[in-house]
Amino acid sequence: MLIGAVADDFTGATDLATGFRRRGLETVVVVTPSAVDPATYAGVDAVVVALKTRTAPVDEAVERSIAALAWLVDAGADRFALKYCSTFDSTDEGNIGPVLDAFRDRLGTDRAVVVPAFPANGRTVREGRLYVGDELLEESSMRHHPLTPMTRSRLRDLLAPQTPTPVTEVPLADVHAGVGALRAALDTAPAGYLVVDAVDDDDLVTIGRASAHHRLVSGGAGLALGVGTDDAPPPALPAEFSHVTGRRLVVCGSASAATRGQIAHAAATHPTRKVDLTAATADPAAEAAALADWVRGLDADSVPVVYSVGEPSDVVTAAPASTSAAAPPAASVVESVLSALVHDLVADGTVGSVVVAGGETSGAVVTALGTAALVVGPALGPGVCWTAATTSGGRPVALVLKSGNFGAVDLFSTAWEALS
Structure with missing residues (x-):
């Protein structure tokens, strides 16, 4: 298995899975891990576990996410992704930060990229700030979301209240310097969460390749662009x-x-x-x-x-x-x-x-x-x-x-x- 992912809602899971399949990967979304023997999908390229934890109580979200992660480990995954919404839907209590913390502890890794950008659907990150189309996140309709009103746009400011883990911004210049330069920037940055700028699909490919040796990555469906190959033939209808x-x-x-x-x-x-x-x-x-x-x-x-x-x-x-x-x-x-x-x-x-x-x-x-x-x-x-x-x-x-x-x-x- 090239990658195992945990998504915080069902449509987010199929969103990420769509990206994996476009990259030529055989992909399955598991909805009820407890009902499926992990060995069933051990040979599949990518498996996404779909949860409904985005607005669940923090303790419940962490518990269910860790159980999903454990299932993926048993299924043979060695590299993992936490998928959340490209508008970073969350509150100051979570659930993105607490779940990321739990994953880092379980996997024993010291850092993870934070990449919600999904340019194909108008979500980009510039100077650490998340945009929806041409608007800052805080000026978009997400400001009035009934469950997760997004009143700030700087991802560091959104994530920091949710976690004691340091949050560092990685600028677009490092991304545009290429895979090797970005890998060096990621690996020499302070341990913790690395918010990486991305304004187009090429940026996401670069980020994916530069972080390919990281055991844990996090972000939106754009993460899939850095997995698999560029020239994979269109998969046949299953x-x-x-x-x-x-x-x-x-x-x-x-x-x-x-x-x-x-x-x-x-x-x-x-x-x-x-x-x-x-x-x-x-x-x-x-x-x-x-x-x-x-x-x-x-x-x-x-x-x-x-x-x-x-x-x-x-x-x-x-x-x-x-x-x-x-x-x-x-x-x-x-x-x-x-x-x-x-x-x-x-x-x-x-x-x-x-x-x-x-x-x-x-x-x-x-x-x-x-x-x-x-x-x-x-x-x-x-x-x-x-x-x-x-x-x-x-x-x-x-x-x-x-x-x-x-x-x-x-x-x-x-x-x-x-x-x-």
Whole structure:
């Protein structure tokens, strides 16, 4: 195994895995390590363990991450990556710093690069500061994130409150000096975490090669650019996809602008239906059943799109006022409904391939399906790919698990072409 990685959410895991596969590596995403014998994937080039720890309590995030790391060690990995979001989603308490500290202690390594940059999706680091497009992180929409509001842009200032480990900045000039010069700069820098500037893909390749002898690296999906070879042939469609049958479906739990644009684009040619939040809050199972009946009643060749947010005014941060004070938050209601919908339609053989938009929704869907691992298939764009899985009931299914912010505007219409 060339590398074993731990990702702090499901879409981040497939994001990184997409990059590994583009580099010619046979790649698997493991969702439930406890259900998989580590020896099963000992010969695979890259394995990514997908967790749901980004906003979990610190102790829980560290415990689950260390368990995933131990599983990768048992599977034969000797080099490791911690994958987090390219916008460094975290708070002053963690979870990036505490998990990195735990990994350093477990692996006995004295340093690790910190490289969230992902230029293909507009994330760059200059003078130690993280940019989203042309905006500093603190001036982007991430400033108002409900769980991890990012009010600073300098990565050292973001990471330092989370860890007692020193944080050093490595400037772009060292990166542009080439692999040898950057390797020397990394190895002579103070032990700890090394925040490295990167503004394009060539920079990420240089960083990957300069840190190839480090046992631990950390960052966004751009880390994959430094692993594997430049001239690897496009991997063939894995055999697992040949078993997938059934109709197509799109479910969207994300409220991001990119996903809303994809929904609007699809609405011109695809049947669409919005989750009835009031009905869902009152009886999630009944709303999921109603949506399933709607899908079953459509033409078998159609690609129905079920979504929760079509425009900003649809965003609800709490349960509707008409429900009881004990009602669950709107986001968890939507996750429950959409995951139940996918589970039921896959379980009875109606649907065989699903595009899921939204990190939390993706996690809920995979959990509902009881999938233990995902074989990575064709890439659909930066950070977006098809995966093949088997449910706990033995049904093969093809899944796209995408971050709400990722994918072309026509993704819901064109994604299926890669499977033909």
